[in-house]
Amino acid sequence: MSDAPISRGFLGRRRPDAGSARIPPGQHLVTDFPILSAGPTPRVDLTRWAFALRKDGHDLARWTWSEFNALPQTDVTVDIHCVTTWSKLDTKWRGVSIDTLLAAAGLEAPPTGFAMMHCDGGYTTNVPLADMTGGKAMVAHTYDGKPLEPAHGGPARLLVPHLYFWKSAKWVRSIEFIETDQPGFWEQLGYNMYGDPWREQRYAGD
Numbered sequence: 001m002s003d004a005p006i007s008r009g010f011l012g013r014r015r016p017d018a019g020s021a022r023i024p025p026g027q028h029l030v031t032d033f034p035i036l037s038a039g040p041t042p043r044v045d046l047t048r049w050a051f052a053l054r055k056d057g058h059d060l061a062r063w064t065w066s067e068f069n070a071l072p073q074t075d076v077t078v079d080i081h082c083v084t085t086w087s088k089l090d091t092k093w094r095g096v097s098i099d100t101l102l103a104a105a106g107l108e109a110p111p112t113g114f115a116m117m118h119c120d121g122g123y124t125t126n127v128p129l130a131d132m133t134g135g136k137a138m139v140a141h142t143y144d145g146k147p148l149e150p151a152h153g154g155p156a157r158l159l160v161p162h163l164y165f166w167k168s169a170k171w172v173r174s175i176e177f178i179e180t181d182q183p184g185f186w187e188q189l190g191y192n193m194y195g196d197p198w199r200e201q202r203y204a205g206d
């Protein structure tokens with residue numbers, strides 16, 4: 001993921017079979033955008049929405065919807081990989097990178113440690129902080145040029161495209177910094193603590 005704009009022309013000239021080297025083992029391509037949610041799509045009131053970075057039970061930083069949207073924005077085009085075996089290429093997102101959030105909060109990215117994502121509806125998932133910084137993750141609010149649909153996590157979701165897509169928490173409301181790794185919703189049910197699609201880390205022990 002980088003801040004560099006991706007040329008539509010270049011993507012358009014890519015040969016149809018040129019994507020196979022981009023599909024991790026055990027995955028197949030889809031062109032639609034499946035919806036996978038463990039519960040109902042929460043109804044979100046943007047006037048009450050806020051996004052927070054938290055540690056030890058208190059906010060380190062907090063942004064309202066308008067404050068969040070006023071932060072520097074990042075556009076990315078990335079491939080996404082769901083553990084249920086679908087992959088989708090060249091998905092286009094706009095949002096606020098985790099680097100930008102940390103800088104806006106006056107925080108340097110902690111060199112070690114983990115993040116626990118907390119979402120409307122109660123979903124959680126864990127990701128090492130090193131996998132969220134350095135341009136590797138964002139809180140996305142726009143998909144393919146349009147406001148992110150509620151079913152896909154709107155108004156805003158985490159996007160960590162280099163890990164299986166269950167790590168990309170929909171309706172995310174806070175990132176909690178934790179010292180030691182803890183399992184989130186699917187991880188407690190036997191899914192992998194890390195979830196690298198290229199190493200097929202689907203389940204605990206993979």
Ligand SMILES: Nc1nc2c(c(=O)[nH]1)N[C@H]1C(S)=C(S)[C@@H](COP(=O)(O)O)O[C@H]1N2
Pocket residue numbers: 033034035036037038039082083119120121123151152153165166167168169170171172
């Ligand atoms: N809050 C929340 N985030 C979530 C989920 C969920 O059930 N709740 N499902 C995860 C899973 S398993 C996947 S594959 C992706 C699916 O995102 P999509 O519905 O936009 O395809 O969201 C992830 N993020």
Ligand SMILES: [Mo]
Pocket residue numbers: 036082083084165166
């Ligand atoms: Mo998933």
